[in-house]
Amino acid sequence: MKSAVIVFPGSNCDRDAAVALEQATGTAPLMVWHRDTDLPDVDLIVLPGGFSHGDYLRGGAIAARAPIMQEIVRRGHKGVPITGICNGFQMLTESGLLPGILMRNAGLKFICKDVFIEVSDNTTTFTNAYAAGQTLRIPVAHNEGNYFADDATLKQLEDDNRIAFRYADETGAVTTAANPNGSTRNIAGIYNESGSILGLMPHPERAIDPRHGGVDGVGFFTSIVKALSA
Amino acid sequence: MSLANQSVNQAAAAEHGLSTSEYDSMMSIMGRTPSVTELGIFSVMWSEHCSYKSSKKWLMTLPTTGPQVICGPGENAGVVDIGDGLAAVFKIESHNHPSFIEPRQGAATGVGGIMRDIFTMGARPVANLNALRFGDPDHPKTRHLVSGVVAGIGGYGNCMGIPTVGGETNFDPAYNGNILVNAMTVGVAPANKIFYSAATGIGNPVVYVGSKTGRDGIHGATMASAEFSEDSEEKRPTVQVGDPFTEKLLLEACLELMATDAIIAIQDMGAAGLTCSTVEMADKGGVGIELNLDEVPIRETGMTPYEIMLSESQERMLMVLHPGEEDIARAIFEKWELDFAIVGTVTDTGHVVVKSGADIVADIPVKPLVEASPLYDRPWEPSTPRPVLAPDTAMENKDPMVALVQLLGSPNGSSRRWIWEQYDHMVMGDTVQRPGGDSAIVRLHGTNRGLAITTDCTPRYCAAAPETGGRQAAAEAWRNLIAVGATPLALTNNLNFGNPERPEIMGQFVECVKGISAAATALDFPVVSGNVSLYNETNGEAILPTPVIGGLGLIDDIDQTVAVGFTDVAQDVILIGDTTGWLGASAYLKTVEGRDEGAPPPVEFEVEKRNGIFIRDLIRDGAITACHDISDGGVLVAVAEMAMAGNIGASVNSSGKTPLLAWLFGEDQARYVVTTKDSEAIVSAAKMHGVSATIIGRTGGVALTVDDTHTISVKALQESHEYWLPNYMAAP
């Protein structure tokens, strides 16, 4: 399985994503600089976390207009699996690959801590190693993770079962208290229509090592490997 | 800057903060009337901040060497060998005055500045820490300052992608008019590829990279050396705005260039900007440098040479390159969309010569400028010793659990979670002990080894007995490294004091330095870098003496470390070290009884070492399951913190030690609480090593109980511990 991590000026979870991918796939991903003109054929594209362009204007906004994003959008429409983590999720919404937008956290503060998320559907490229309804403990670290979309979009997401993860408490109950950032309907991650593109705020690449953030993120990467190497 | 238009005379020099004798020595070095630009250069080079004129005499007494030390004080940061061909590069730096004026930007640029010091030496930063001191929580400015400083530190470090893994935070009315923001960064570099700042090679190009130069922070360096007064609001426009995004690019570009062999010398532009970096690079290399200001990338129109030389715009670096490597370097900086300009050459004149258009605007001999920089032996008064209090000084019928809750829920005793959750402490995937423990542990990427890092200082001890306070600060840092299983390697220090022209303040400084020096020598814990921040006072009210110690330790195997939290039920709780019930200058007396009295606990290095090495070996042998050093609040607070972190209760037995409150809350030094599955082995090993070890309790249940009579649930402790700071910050 071949993967690429796109590096933007200000990306800072690119190495973490690469470590996780290498651990899961056995090969290091290609690290592609945002100004590189050609993107090799890969099975998976990762838009990593960080502060691309300093998060200036809006998180992910400037990166989403980078020339390489046109190619990424094209691949996305062709069905190439893409995942955007944190700042990468913001790029996906800003580029129109996913609906809605990630606004400033309701508490107006950066927030870095472990949260629990509930896996809605375990049949997707990104979640097949989990059980449906499983609760994962995964870190978040962001300033703008407050998902917003209009009611029609939200209904569509719900109807199509495209809400990938919701913030929950330790027992899996989706409650207001468990929502770290004010996100609409506790949304922590969403899919595109076909399920080939996933954006999520929590960092599965920070939960692949018992010494660091736990291992609940490992399934995310093994799911991908299983889905894409088959 | 009206100053720029003045003709240079004694009055102008005085406005630049030069004394009469400094003015005279400038005149004799120059042998003519200096230009305004030259005066500006003298004034910043001779400011307290750049010249260390009040402190140098005493700093020279600190022990700075050891087999592990690759580079001690004098360069951008200290460098120690950490084995396997790697070096750790670290330093702490203050940004106190700017953070008081504009907390968010002041703190942010402080973090940016210390990170530049680290990557200038070729190291990738792997961890940030921050030591903060704020005024009385009830002071009208405090909340705003806390919120701004934390947002600024987080904003900068988070954007850079460097985890902020620890620090300390105190509140005391002595900081009402003068908060302290000390930022520490640790980086890792190949031990054989450290970059230094000595310019060499006559004719070699001098290159400017990073952001453009604007009118930011002109006279920041002299401001950081002047006491605050009511009108310091006037100095506001000198505050710089940080751009962490540009610094992230600068970091990556510099490390990319450093992987080639293009760089001869490199120096970041910090305080006093282009002036300080040019003079230091020339001085260290024993050469001259000629600068052409027309080539300096400028952000604003109409900047004068004076302004360009003194600007403190952030995110800039100066380098000397090997001739012929300019294009390689330029291509890298252009890739990262940063400015790159050849602004000068290394010369054999021994002068810094600054040109602007057809004019020479400054021509100063480097050696005299640096060597004649004033050094003072300021008069100092020894401190008056406080009486030693007897253990029965504590209130007789105070319920210990009520006191415990009070301590854990007090401004100085409560959890700092509200702060560290605003810091990305996990990015880079190597934080194996997060904030909240004794030391943070950051794994060396791709290995099973790690660095332990902490910052420590107990200002109330330093105020009560400065030398003891200095000894204690260094010993506590050492202890915090030990407590996770690390071997302490070296320390960095940030000496924050009031106005050194007052003999009693200078006395605090001198005695604290003596204490640190004694501890560093005795504990093989040399001082490899540091920073001095003086004149921390407003309208004559000085801060508490606050010599912050940043400690670094090495861990050979991160699987042989422990944390503070209880790990299981039915384990024995052992107290290591001697307990006399020392309540003088304790948190208990101050917080619970409102008494700031008594001599602080003495620090005995022989005991310190014996106990510490014993603990570290236990951790390495896997003999203990949790460890916490005892500091503020004594044994009971330490046990409570272990219970809260592990979510497991414990029963503690004083075995009739009296007075009970002194035994529970006294702050005797060199002590630890550990838990184990096999206490017999530990007690007998302790006996063999001459270490005192007492089984004082057992883990289990959901409550913390003392002598079967006093009890409180762990949940109630957690609630009171976690309540204060977020609740305080949520109030309008």
Add this chain to the structure above:
Amino acid sequence: MTTQTSSALKAKVLITLKNGVLDPQGKAIGHSLAALDFKGVGEVRQGKFIELELNQTDPDAAYAKVEDMCKRLLANTVIEDYTIEIIT
């Protein structure tokens, strides 16, 4: 980006949150104002203000260009509206 003193025009762009979109920053400001004892303050909304120097002379062309900038970058039209003013 260079600083051009010869710019003939300036554009001022206000970017505001659409009606109905929650504005936590505005709300927080409202709270703080109340805490500072400012009475009679109704809703508070926070937006962005962007000023641009444009090196051109025709205000209509400038307007069209800035509108294009808003659509393509400056505003996120999922939640934001923009208004443009060209100053000659």
Add this chain to the structure above:
Amino acid sequence: MTTQTSSALKAKVLITLKNGVLDPQGKAIGHSLAALDFKGVGEVRQGKFIELELNQTDPDAAYAKVEDMCKRLLANTVIEDYTIEIIT
């Protein structure tokens, strides 16, 4: 803070960085516009726009009040300037 439809006045406040203060956001926007091939864009500066409903009727009193708000909360006068417009 309550939403008062009976507010008699609105205040619009623009908060801009003082001249000479570095504006990293404006700089990044300028870069991005250039990358999107917008030509002839000079300096770009980003500020804040705050709209307030005020439950009072006298525009002069309202102005004075909002100015006080700017000094005490809305603007960081160390690095920012503000301009106020009262709309009746």
